[in-house]
Amino acid sequence: MEEKKENDFKMDTEDLRLLNAFGEALGDLPSEEETRAAWNAFTSRQDAQKRRRIIQMWASGIAAAIVVLVVLIVPRITNEDTIQDIEIFAALDVPEAVITSESNGRITLSTPPATTTQITLDDGTQVTLSANSRLEYPKQFPAEGTREVHLTGEARFEVAKDSARPFIVSSGKMQTQVLGTVFDVNAYPGKVAAVTLFQGRVRVSDEKQTRQKDIMPGQQAILSEDDGFIISEAQLTATEGWTKGEFSFDDAELAEIMKSIGTWYNTSIIFHSPDLLKQRIHFRFPRTTSLEEVVQALNDLGIAKLEQKKGKVIISNYSPKH
Incomplete structure (x- = not known):
């Protein structure tokens, strides 16, 4: 049997099986030329299918690579573009100059940025009001009872002694009660309120007076989230x-x-x-x-x-x- 050449076509057993697979024409087996044409069409279809499979695999690979690339890139973009402030x-909404107003026997004193001001209250108590702060106090304290003022911001109090009339500073959720002493109250909006004692003795409590603590000179009381108090040694240099x-x-x-x-x-x-x-x-x-x-x-x-x-x-x- 002669050796087959690469481009030669012989009607051998495999060819006959292919012939039968392609069917008969008019009830007769196709001619050699028809079989050759059918074979060429068959191989063309196989080549086309193979190319489509390769293209699909290539496209799938590109898609997978894109997905991986996106997965790798997205966190980086997120981290860079969504910086957490x-x-x-x-x-705060504060005045541009020191403002004093009076209504119903009460005085309101407000300070602008980078400014402090000093006042002396009816009982002789001296107050230094810090920047962006507001102090509300009566024009004249009552003869009996308590001497009460309301503070938003920061102030230094040098309270005139009067054992019959306790001095109370209300600042948000915290109250500070004294008889005669020197202390700072820091109670800006959005910050935890704090009291620092320099001289004497004070008692801090929540606004309902259900919890209270006494602090000594050199100590600081900070209102905690549960309206309790944290007492610690104060950084006096920074505070004053x-x-x-x-x-x-x-x-x-x-x-x-x-x-x-x-x-x-x-x-x-x-x-x-x-x-x-x-x-x-x-x-x-x-x-x-x-x-x-x-x-x-x-x-x-x-x-x-x-x-x-x-x-x-x-x-x-x-x-x-x-």
């Missing part, structure tokens, strides 16, 4: 810095410092990097300077990047190129 102080016209912090958290800056200049403070909140630094700077100068001084420390944008101060990590 942590606002630790929001600017505003009464001396300076920011004064030793090994303090950046979040604490920025809250103080926000309340003084009445500017919103936003962190873009949670890890910076607890970054501890030493910072001392006069409060008589502008916010721009304070921001520049903090940037000079190289700890974080501070930017002023649309009435806000944004704090973020330096880029890797820094």
